[in-house]
Amino acid sequence: MVSRPSGRKETMAPYRVLPVPDELTEPYWEATRRGALAIQQCGSCLRFQHPPVYFCTDCHDEDAELAFADVSGRGAIYSYYIHEDSDIRAFGEKTPYPVVMVELEEQAGLFVLANLLDCDFAEIAAGMPVEVVFERASEEIVFPQFRPARAGPEG
Numbered sequence: 001m002v003s004r005p006s007g008r009k010e011t012m013a014p015y016r017v018l019p020v021p022d023e024l025t026e027p028y029w030e031a032t033r034r035g036a037l038a039i040q041q042c043g044s045c046l047r048f049q050h051p052p053v054y055f056c057t058d059c060h061d062e063d064a065e066l067a068f069a070d071v072s073g074r075g076a077i078y079s080y081y082i083h084e085d086s087d088i089r090a091f092g093e094k095t096p097y098p099v100v101m102v103e104l105e106e107q108a109g110l111f112v113l114a115n116l117l118d119c120d121f122a123e124i125a126a127g128m129p130v131e132v133v134f135e136r137a138s139e140e141i142v143f144p145q146f147r148p149a150r151a152g153p154e155g
Contacts, residue, residue, distance in 0.1 A: 018141050024052050027068040032142040037132045038068040039110065048110045073132030074149060075104040078111060080124050098124055102146055118147040 021029045031038030039048045042056035043065035049057050056064050079101040086095055098116040103109070116124060117133060129149035136142050 018137055021140065024054065028052060029141065031068060031070065032134055032144055033140070035134055035142075036070045037073040037112075037144050038070050039104070039106075039112075040066055041069045042066060048104075048107050050110060050112055071104055071106045073104075073144070075102040075112070075130060075146075077101070077116075077124065077126055077128045077130060078103040079126060080116065082121055096121075100124070100130070100146055102130055112144065114143070115145045116147065117145050123148075 019025070019029075028038055028040075039050050040052040041048050042059060042061070044061040045056060045059035045064070047056065047058040048069070048071070052066070052068075054066070055062065056066065077100050080098055082096050082098050084096050098119070098121060100114060100116045102112050102114065104112060114132075116130070117135075130146040131149045132144050133147050134142050135145050
């Protein structure tokens with residue numbers, strides 16, 4: 001823990017502030033460690049939902065099995081902003097950086113929030129095709145990030 005002048009404390013990680021997986025999110029993080037993007041899917045209506053929750057937000061079937069399924073990692077920028085500054089030192093050292101809301105191609109309205117890499121800020125636009133890439137932060141945490149989609153059969 002690092003004391004801040006205001007008396008508040010912040011947890012510092014070597015990479016940045018890291019999420020703590022729990023029983024609900026561990027399958028998501030396990031997938032990222034193997035280089036895949038997995039999204040929770042309802043076994044009854046087959047709709048994807050993100051972030052994961054304990055029930056289907058679409059069909060509300062209380063008996064539905066919710067499991068994680070690998071998705072393509074391709075989509076389009078729905079919305080974005082350039083994060084200019086931060087009171088959290090671990091993030092502030094990396095500013096400015098683009099944050100994108102990506103609508104995945106598997107389903108209309110299926111969104112993932114992440115950073116956009118390898119792109120000039122002036123080129124970012126809603127509708128821009130993107131693909132997932134993975135950035136290791138620690139032994140347990142690998143962040144899904146996005147970059148502009150590459151042409152060709154391998155993305």
